[in-house]
Amino acid sequence: MKFDYIKMMAGGKINFVSLPLLEVALSKGNLFCLIDSGADCCYFPASIGEALDINVKNGEPREGKGITGTKFTAYFHTIDCKIGGWDCKMKIGFSYELGIPFGILGREGFFSLCKVCIDHKKEEVELKLYN
Secondary structure, rough: EEEEOOOEOOOOOOOEEEEEEEEEEOOOOOEEEEEOOOOOOOEHHHHHHHHHOHHHHHHHHHHHHHHOOOOEEEEEEEEEEEOOOOOEEEEEEEEEOOOOOEEEOOEOOOOOOOEEEOOOOOOEEEEOOOO
C-alpha cells in the first residue's frame, strides 16, 4: 500500500515541508504519525493516551532519549489501531515530555510489523505487512 507524504507548515512560518506522515486510525479518532527509522520505539504524546481513556502512568515505564540526547519517560501500552485499513496492535510509549503534535512510528512496534520503503524523491511511502 502506498501513501503520499503530507505537507505541514514548518516552524509556524508559511513554509511547507513534505514529511513521511501516516494517518493512524485509533478508537476515538485519527493521528498523524512521522515514520522515524531512527526511533527505537513508537511514541505518542500522553494527551493522546488520555483521550483514548488509557491510564497512561499504569503502563510499563521506560526511559527514552531524543536525537539531542534529551531523556524522557514513556509509559508503554499495546493498543489497537489501523494503518491504511490494516488492523494491527502496536506497542506505544505515551509521554508527557514530547513536544510534538504528532506520533512517532519507530522500529519496535511499527517497522517490526511491516516492510517500509520510503521514496523521498517521489515523496511516497510503501508498506507491506509481514505475514
